Structure formats: structure tokens, C-alpha cells
Amino acid sequence: MSNTAAWENAVRRVVPYTPGEQPKNQNVIKLNTNENPFPPSPSVEKILREYDTSQLRKYPDTDSVVLVNELAKRYNVDSDNVFVGVGSDDVLSMAFLTFFGSDKPILFPDITYSFYDVWADLYKIPYKTLPLDDNFRIIKEDYNIPNGGIVIPNPNAPTGVYEDPSFFEEILKANPDSIVIVDEAYIDFGGLSCIPLTKKYPNLLVVQTFSKSRNLAGLRIGYAIGDKKLIKYMNDVKFSVNSYTMNPLSQLCGAAAVADEEYFQKNLAEIIRVREYSKERLLALGFTFTDSKSNFLFAKHNTKDAGEIFSELKEKGIYVRYWNKARIKDYLRITIGTQEEMDKLFSALEAIL
Numbered sequence: 128m129s130n131t132a133a134w135e136n137a138v139r140r141v142v143p144y145t146p147g148e149q150p151k152n153q154n155v156i157k158l159n160t161n162e163n164p165f166p167p168s169p170s171v172e173k174i175l176r177e178y179d180t181s182q183l184r185k186y187p188d189t190d191s192v193v194l195v196n197e198l199a200k201r202y203n204v205d206s207d208n209v210f211v212g213v214g215s216d217d218v219l220s221m222a223f224l225t226f227f228g229s230d231k232p233i234l235f236p237d238i239t240y241s242f243y244d245v246w247a248d249l250y251k252i253p254y255k256t257l258p259l260d261d262n263f264r265i266i267k268e269d270y271n272i273p274n275g276g277i278v279i280p281n282p283n284a285p286t287g288v289y290e291d292p293s294f295f296e297e298i299l300k301a302n303p304d305s306i307v308i309v310d311e312a313y314i315d316f317g318g319l320s321c322i323p324l325t326k327k328y329p330n331l332l333v334v335q336t337f338s339k340s341r342n343l344a345g346l347r348i349g350y351a352i353g354d355k356k357l358i359k360y361m362n363d364v365k366f367s368v369n370s371y372t373m374n375p376l377s378q379l380c381g382a383a384a385v386a387d388e389e390y391f392q393k394n395l396a397e398i399i400r401v402r403e404y405s406k407e408r409l410l411a412l413g414f415t416f417t418d419s420k421s422n423f424l425f426a427k428h429n430t431k432d433a434g435e436i437f438s439e440l441k442e443k444g445i446y447v448r449y450w451n452k453a454r455i456k457d458y459l460r461i462t463i464g465t466q467e468e469m470d471k472l473f474s475a476l477e478a479i480l
């Protein structure tokens with residue numbers, strides 16, 4: 128006899144995405160979710176200090192005009208080329224719901240952001256994963272098959288491997304009848320964006336986030352840039368789910384962060400510097416890793432088990448990310464922290480190895 132109630136047969140069952148741990152203990156060195164180790168631009172703090180709290184009784188601007196206009200200016204596109212959402216997870220989820228309604232499978236790499244298959248399952252979208260090669264590179268010719276859409280992160284996660292826009296241009300040329308989404312969560316850490324290609328390819332949607340390069344994971348802001356027809360279709364779906372998604376503080380602070388280009392560039396340069404320094408230190412400790420163009424390193428030790436290193440670091444209060452999954456179980460994903468945090472990591476590794 129089963130304990131299943133009759134109504135449970137109608138439940139939309141999903142296995143949810145597992146986010147990286149957010150420990151309650153503030154003393155932990157947190158290198159497990161690719162957050163930025165530095166605070167946001169001082170202009171963000173100014174807005175929060177001076178905000179007129181009485182404004183919070185009103186609903187926010189449904190169109191997030193202040194933020195959309197600032198993004199349009201920064202990326203040299205029109206306002207109707209910009210969609211904003213509550214983190215790029217919201218933006219990607221809306222894009223899946225809007226564009227991936229075909230009977231043909233959508234395509235993405237076998238090793239990639241582990242939210243894609245969750246949304247596909249939730250929205251009942253068929254999908255097919257295409258294996259990366261042995262160097263964790265995407266084989267672009269594999270995407271020349273009938274499909275209901277394509278989604279690829281660049282740089283890829285959790286490998287950090289980056290491809291030039293010309294690589295995506297070839298995928299776009301081979302797939303004029305599909306929506307191609309490039310998830311650029313980490314593009315600012317040394318890559319070239321595909322945003323300029325959106326003017327040439329009306330089927331390209333580029334998605335970015337404020338959570339990594341713009342130091343604002345807590346405010347939940349993401350955006351997509353593409354042909355205005357794509358943005359219109361996405362907004363129609365968004366306004367059919369919830370009109371007031373983004374709160375006014377996120378809209379204002381997000382716009383202020385984008386306007387402070389100098390802080391943004393200085394912050395990125397420091398993270399890239401610490402990343403390159405960290406590569407040298409890891410190499411000396413017996414690790415090999417991909418040529419990451421992101422704010423994390425994907426590293427494998429030449430003798431010691433990655434799961435063991437993960438657990439021993441955790442005992443020492445240093446959190447990194449580890450997946451006990453085929454093909455990547457020998458690897459740790461280590462977010463680039465401050466120089467001081469990374470030096471503590473290397474001291475801990477010296478003790479463990």
C-alpha cells in the first residue's frame with residue numbers, strides 16, 4: 128500500500144537546484160559561490176543611506192526604467208533591447224519559459240551550470256547534453272543538429288573555460304532558426320562579450336548578472352540584451368507571472384553601480400591580478416587547472432583526492448565547492464577572494480597536502 132495521496136499524482140515534482148552553502152558563521156573564508164570579495168561601489172552605500180523610506184509603501188516601477196536606461200547606455204544599445212530580472216537566474220528562467228517551447232530538445236554542455244536541467248525539467252522542456260572534450264572545451268560542430276534552442280555559459284561554469292565571440296558566431300550561423308542564449312555571468316573577468324553580436328543576430332540573447340563582477344549578489348539583479356522582439360516576448364511572459372519583481376532599492380543601487388565604471392574596472396583588475404597570482408601558488412602546490420577567465424579556478428591535485436581536500440579545508444573554516452559527479456569529481460572550484468583570503472587558503476593547503 129502506498130502513502131501517496133491522490134492529489135500528489137498532480138504535483139509538479141522537481142529536484143531543485145542545490146546552491147552553494149551560505150554558512151551562518153561569519154568567520155568562514157567563503158570561496159564557494161563566486162561572490163565578489165569586495166563591497167559594492169560607494170555610490171551604492173550613498174543611495175541606501177539617503178533613501179526616503181516612505182517610498183517603500185508604493186509598488187516599484189514595473190519597467191525599472193532607471194536601471195534599464197543605465198544598462199542601455201553602458202552597453203550601447205536601446206532601452207527596448209534590455210530585459211531586467213531578479214538575478215540572472217530569474218532572467219534565464221524567464222528566457223527558458225519564453226523561448227523553449229519546441230518539441231525538439233534544447234542543447235547545452237554536459238558539464239555546465241547545473242540550473243539548466245532543473246528549469247528544463249520544471250517547464251517540461253526536452254533537452255540533450257553534449258559532452259565537452261577531454262580539455263573541457265565545447266565542440267561547436269556538435270550543436271549543428273536539429274534543436275529547440277541552445278544555452279551555453281561563457282566562460283563556462285564550473286570550468287572557467289572561455290571562447291571568443293567568433294566561436295559563438297559560428298554556432299549562431301549554423302542555427303538561424305533557434306534562440307541561442309549566451310550566459311555571460313563571468314565575462315567581465317577577462318573575456319569579450321557577445322553583446323555586440325546581438326545587433327547582427329536577432330536570435331541571440333546575452334545574459335549577465337550583478338552578482339559577480341558588480342559586487343551585488345545580495346540585491347538580486349540580472350539582465351538580458353537582445354533584439355527588441357526577444358525582449359518584448361520575455362516581458363510579456365514576465366508580466367504574466369508577476370509585474371512587480373524588482374524592488375526599488377535594487378533598481379536604484381543597480382543603476383548607481385553601473386554608472387561607477389572606474390570602481391568596476393579597478394575591482395576587476397584586482398581580482399584578475401589575484402587570480403593570476405593564485406595560479407602560480409596552486410601550481411607550486413601540485414595542482415593543475417583550466418585556463419580560467421572567470422573569478423574562480425577549477426583545480427585538480429596531482430595526488431590527493433579532491434573530496435578529502437574539500438572536507439579538510441572546511442574543517443579549517445575555508446569553504447570551496449566540490450561536486451562528487453562523473454568527470455569533475457577530481458576538481459575543486461575555488462572562488463578568487465582577496466589576497467589575504469587566498470594566502471590563508473594556501474597556508475591551509477600547505478598543511479593539508
Ligand SMILES: *Cc1c(COP(=O)(O)O)cnc(C)c1O
Pocket residue numbers: 161213214215216217240280284310312335336337338344348349
Ligand atoms: C552565478 C551564475 C548565475 C546566476 O547568478 P544570479 O545571482 O542569479 O544573477 C547564472 N549563470 C551562471 C553560469 C552563474 O555562475
